[in-house]
Every structure is written in structure tokens, then in C-alpha cells.
Amino acid sequence: MRKSWISPRKKWVRNLCIAIWLSVVVLSVVTIHLGPGVRTVTSVPPVNALAVRIMGGPYRVAEYRYERLSRPARTVVRSDTGAVVATFTDGARSVVLAGPARDFPVSRSGSSVVRGEAWVRLLPQPWKEGAEGGKWFRAWLDAALADRSPDVLATARRHWAGDAPKISDSRLIKLVYGLSRKISVAVIKSDTGGVVISTEAREQSLLQPGDLLLFAPDAKGSGPIDRVGVYLGRDTGGRHRVLFRGSAPAVAQGGRLFQGFRVAKRI
Template structure:
């Protein structure tokens, strides 16, 4: 009997064909299961730990649309449905991202709460117009939108219980935003540090969660900056709330905080 043998060359060609066929099948299954709008992000630049917790991919990827808006100059990213998922202010590191809905009680009884989907994190560098075209940006945004670790607002809320009334404005900024002591001290001065968003209390519509609100409550608003708070947003009664010295008072028209308002800054 004659035994048929396959030459090494033919065996290699056959194995290559099998490997190619299996690759096509696997890619087809992945495409059907995950869809064409998913990719694996393999490199994301290191950033401040408070800002984004880098997690293993893949991350869902949409075709974002970017739009420029004025006062303050900023870039917003919209998803396929047209909803704003991120807001980047020129010169600032804080960015507001769309995330799961949550609430922050702002009164002892719990009757008033600030509800919303705003999550505030820090960019690795201050925003500039056109930065969405930078190599680091897309991986950072994908990771940030997927991150559920404590953000700026949750960190600020964490530092309010107990002896929060003893925390100075500069110390607050260091704790919440992770800025160096020197930079935090400069931020407390009304004429230095940060992006100025408003110098009029009546312009509260310009604020976004995470903004710093600086007040001068002595000498009819003409004295030194004291205290400093973190803006939370509007509560369920439409009042603007700021985390301030162990509480979250409203900056109501005609009130003491309204009268002593000096400036709103975006870090």
C-alpha cells in the first residue's frame, strides 16, 4: 500500500489558509456582537488621580460633534443624538461630563436637593480651542465618560462633615482640586488665578457645577475674600446652591451671600 504524504510546503499553506479563515470568522463575530462603533483604547496618558481613573477598554465610541460657544469661550462635545456630553472652558482644567443621575441633599431635613447628571473632573492640562484634535484627547474623554470614581463634587461633599467650618478657602481648593498650596492661595485672591466666569451675583446663569464662588462678607463686600465655596447647581426649588463651611446655602437675590459675592472662577 502507498502512503500519501503532504509536503511541508503544502502543509504550511493549508495551515495559513485555516488561520486566515478563523481570523475572518472571529472578526465577524466581534463586529456583530459589539457593533462598528466600538474600539479598544490601548494608550491613555496619565492624568491627575482625582480627574480620571483609567480602566481597561474597550470603551464605547461615538462620533462626537464639537461646537464653540461664547461667554465664556468654550467647546462642547455632542453625541450622535445631539446631547451635550462634555463642556470644556478655554484656559480651565475643570470639565463637566454627562454621567448617571445623582443627588446632593442641601438641607438637614433633606427637603431640598440638587439633582443632576453633571460630573466634574480635571483635564491633564488647561483647555485650548482645537484641543479635541490632540493625540491624548479622545482616549481621555472615553475614559472620563466611563469613570464612576469620586469626582470633584463628591470630593467636595466628602470634606464638608465635621470640622469643615475650620477649613480655609485655600485649604479647600487644595483638598478638592489637588492644586499646590501656592496656587490655591493665589486662587483666593480675586484678581489672580483661574478663569473668571462672573463678577456679578445676578449672572448665576453663567455658572456650572464645580465653579469656585468667592465672597467677602465683611465690610459690605469690600473686605478680604472669606469664605470660598464650590458651586453645586440648582436645587429642586430652583435656588443656586454652594457648598460652604459645612452647609450648602442658597445664593438668593438680596441675601447676604448675594450681596457679598465677589467673583466666580473656573479652575
């Protein structure tokens, strides 16, 4: 009786040891061959205004992850690896999406460019918290991430910096963002028309490509708005660039343009 009870137990223990040993061997082989690419994502990069630059593709995945952030209130969409693929701001139609890298020359010589993976497109309606649960959302996001037609930035580049007729800023806003004339005029007024991104301390780190920057004529930032430009992002020298009609100057801290900054809006 004693012998018949002990043998099966020893056999079970031996099989368990073999199974554990094989598991260790398999894990070691996987680690050696696949390296650091095989890991559980326990943390993700911080999200700033240009966080879409961390996304290297593919841009469409089986499942997305959603994260709520503030200043301004927004929903960030991440891929299953934690990379940011889209940013939706509450109350705004403009969306920053991950896409192929591209260059926007910002000097006549072409020596300075804004280079990045940010593409800006417009939602059918202003974003609201929880809108990712709508039936329309997933189809829209997949299509927008795959779209390579001219976006807001490319359209703004053509109208603002090209040889287009000298028309009013409100007309240009209407053309680029598809707004009515009335709303375009309201956007230029500092107290209406769009999500205000920064009214104090000129926090450029809160900006994202596609934002409208509004400037007053004097260094104190007082008086009526007389210049409106589209924020492109940082150039290869790290300077913030805003696209005006015929030029894309740097908004350098302490400079006249910086001093005249009134407000940034996301529409």
C-alpha cells in the first residue's frame, strides 16, 4: 500500500519540475531572440502638445485606449502599445492625428523646416467627453488615420504662405476650417469663437499644430487683433513657428511677436 501511494506522488513531482524547467528555457529563448520588444507596457510617455510624434505606425490597430487629460480638457487615444494616435479637445472640431512624417519649409532658403507626424483634421461636430462611445467614432477615426489628402496644415500652408490673393484673415479662416463667415469673424474676437488654450504666461507648451494664434499690434498685447496665424509646431531649431500670409516667423520669447500674443484658440 505504501509503495503504490509514493510512486505516483514522486512521478507527479518529477513532471512538475520538468514543466517548470521547460518554461524557464522557453522564456529565456524568447528573451534572447526578441529582446526588449517583448514586454508588458507598464508606463507610457507623457502627453504634451506634440505627443503624436512618438507614433511610428501602423496607425490603425485592433483596439484603442482612451485617456482623459486637462488644460484643456481632452481625450487622448492610444494604440495598444501606448503610443498616441489622436487628441480630441472638448468643444473643438480640430483633431491632431498621427501620420507619416512630412516637412513644412518655414524659411525662403528652405534651411529651416517644421518636421513632424502631426496631421490635423476636422470632426463633423465639436468633441464631447465620452464621444468615443458613439457608433460613428471608430469608422471616422480609422478613415481619418488612413487619409492622406491635404489636411488643415497643408491647406493653411497653401493659403497663408502661397501666392493667394490678399484677402482678410477671417476669409482665410473660413477657407481653411470650413467655417461660416460669421463664425470666422467671431474667432478673431478674443472672447468668442473657439476653445481658449492659453491666456496667461503665454504657455507655448500647451499648443498643438492647427491652433490659431491671435496677436495685437503693440508689445503689450492690447488693442484689437490685427494678425491671425496657424501654429505649425517647432522647427528643426526648436523654435515655435506660426504661419502668416506670406511668412512663418518664429514666436521667440521676448520678441515683438511674442509680446503681442493675445490668445490661442482651438476650433
